[in-house]
Amino acid sequence: MTGPTNPTYDAHADAYAASLRLSVAPMMDWTDEHCREFHRLLAPGARLYTEMVHAKAVIHGDRARLLAKTPHQSPLALQLGGSEPDALAQAARIAADHGFDEINLNCGCPSDRVQAGRFGACLMREPALVADCVAAMAAASEVPVTVKCRLGVDDDDDYGAFARFVDGAVAAGASMIVVHARNAWLNGLSPKENRDIPPLRYDWAHRLKRERPALPIVLNGGIASQALAFKQLAHVDGVMLGRAAYHDPYLLHTIDAALSGAAPRPRADLLRALRPYVEARMAEGVALKHIVRHVLGLFHGQPGGRLYRQVLSEGAHLPGADWAVVEQALTATEASAARHAA
Ligand SMILES: Cc1cc2nc3c(=O)[nH]c(=O)nc-3n(C[C@H](O)[C@H](O)[C@H](O)COP(=O)(O)O)c2cc1C
Secondary structure, eight states, X not given: OOSOSOHHHHHHHHHHHHHHSEEEOOOTTTSSHHHHHHHHHHOTTOEEEEEEEEHHHHHHSOHHHHTOOOGGGOSEEEEEEOOOHHHHHHHHHHHHHTTOSEEEEEEOOOOHHHHHTTOGGGGGGOHHHHHHHHHHHHHHOSSOEEEEEOSOBTTOOOHHHXXXXXXXXXXXXXXXXXXXXXOBOOSSOOTTGGGTSSOOOHHHHHHHHHHOTTSOEEEESSOOSHHHHHHHHTTSSEEEESHHHHHOHHHHHXXXXXXXXXXXXXXXXXXXXXXXXXXXXXXXXOOHHXXXXXXXXXXXXXXXXXXXXXXXXXXXXXXXXXXXXXXXXXXXXXXXXXXXXX
């Protein structure tokens, strides 16, 4: 028999496929709950990721803070760090109970602290352990388990080993793989250098997809324009943007709008849409500066963009700062842009 036999299932599959097209990478200190709220407004169709949280922090730590989110941040993945199957399974169950839509295992972070804990990128050299971790997480909850990985570590240059790593994770239950398409160098490079210096090899992710057409593959690393995002979408199921989405959040908006067919909204409208959230959180005691630090890039590359950043970042740090500071920044930016245009 050919063709769809279960329309409900197919609609679900289509919605899932659509939700993979664009995502915002997990970024420590950056993709906190406030940042994700802003990104959700900019990109209603994007899949969002938390910062990495260690499995043991989920189990023993302050869950209200570590797992904080709002319902409309969905689809939202919790990224877990760790390499102990039991702890990861327990954390996955807790994440599922908290309503996360995906649980992602970090196999790409190269920091010293992470290496000392034997997780992150060094797991690329332990495919059997990763498979055990994924199997334990998948058995512990109904929520899809995914893996974010590199191509290898240090001077690895073995597509076969990379593909076997992926196949092991998938056989253990991973339903999607995010490929940060470069190696992690565990000696001698800082995490920041590790995001730039090891060369990108998109062709490995393309080949993985060609050889495993049924496996959802999301490509990450260096995607910083709409043109590049769409070029890559011809080869893989989705693109994940990290730094570009953070530093130039309007790019996230324009890509999301292009994917959905919606007309892009003006920057100021998008920012003002955040006001109810900002005021609600401030009423709970959150300082303005903790939220608006994530919106400083909104006018990136625009006339008045530097002034916007300056007025907002300086004003948000003043005692008693409230939404009026955001309006001041917008007014200053509009005036500067008008002078520029005149
Ligand atoms: C500030 C910062 C923090 C990051 N934290 C994480 C993290 O917690 N987990 C993770 O898997 N990757 C982390 N990354 C890596 C990103 O998820 C992404 O893989 C990397 O930045 C490459 O994508 P890009 O070129 O689009 O930025 C971080 C990157 C940055 C810039």
